[in-house]
Amino acid sequence: MNGKRKLTIAVTGLNNTDNPGPGIPVIRALRESQDFDVRIIGMAYENLEPGIYMHDMVDKTYRVPYPSEGTDMLLNRVLDISKIEKIDVLIPNFDAELLAFMKSRKKLADAGIHTFLPEIDRFEERNKNNLPDFGKKYGFKVPSGQPVTNPEELKEIKEDFDYPVVLKGKFYDAYIANNDDQAAMYFHKISAKWGLPVIIQEYIRGTEVNVVALGDGNGNTVGAVPMRKLYITDKGKAWAGITLDDERMLELTHRLIGATKWRGGMELELIRSDDDEFYLIEINPRIPAWVYLAVGAGQNLPEALVKLALGMEVSPFTEYKKGIIFVRYSFDLITDINEFEKLSISGIL
Amino acid sequence: MKLKRNIAVSESGFLFDPTSGESYSLNEQGLEILNLMKEGKSTPEVNEYMTETYDISSDEFEKYYLDFMGLLRQFKLLEDER
Known part of the structure; x- marks a missing residue:
């Protein structure tokens, strides 16, 4: 007996690929928990998500239907899995599935499955196409942006933007376009993959920095670790990164979580502009794939999230190692x- | 001119700025200058030390020193001078 509480935790995002999901880093963090002895149930959308075959990480995996096939399909599958596996906590890790699970929070809770997800209105208002309004409402600098649903609109809004501009998919992907041709090309590329709208955003010159954070839903920041990507893949993903010592980034994070009473994990994507101002370019409503850096720096945020989901008391982290x-x-x-x-x-499997 | 307080400089000349996450390599003389700055030495004191230690005139050193300070300022490694 190791005295740890036994828990069965279901995790999605096992796609540990060059566009990595957060599933495996989250599991790795949970396996290092001082308080929990976890059994991990993987939920996979594709047969070749690497995490499925990582048996030291995932105890058992179930295929689940894509959220686009309908919330009920996904929910019923999860409920059926839980009848067999008795899931205590579910940690969804894909943007595209979050809404389905947020809507199903009560049904999941009735089945004994705890989650710790953002409120739907908070989730919606930080959407990429709502970000300028979010910035105005809460007092954060945000690049101007506009959702576009057809390529003709690109021409209509031309006066509002100077090249370069950033084109973003509603869930993933971002490209910098330097002229009309590139803008049209990226519009088609993004809309074919992620649907509409495509978001056009003002390009802010500077350095991208990020924060992984966890809000308790009452306005308190349970933990936050800032990071700069040291090596970025051609998909814009961090392949190496370093923890930073930046009080302003932490202050911004605390202010945002305080104002929104954010519930759950989040990733802030910021640009530190050349004149040293911070612009909020995106709020990802979930734990990011680089979360294990925070664990390595002393903040096991996935473990803290599980505690919050279970209604346990969690003391906020006050420190982390810099330069990790x-x-x-x-x-x-x-x-x-x-x-x-x-x-x-x-x-x- | 003062280095920002949280800048770490190792004995090997590796400089790490934890605010930006950037790191730099200093040569022997660069490291010596930064160590003198960290000790609170003034610009004339640094100049005196370096011209006594190396075969370089005060005017020549000042030129290199200003270049070096410009670089540190560009990389935002110096405290704001107001």
């Missing part, structure tokens, strides 16, 4: 066709 670096690596995991077959046919 993460460097990602790729790894060839060898598995057998039988495993792939089992998951493909039965939806369970």
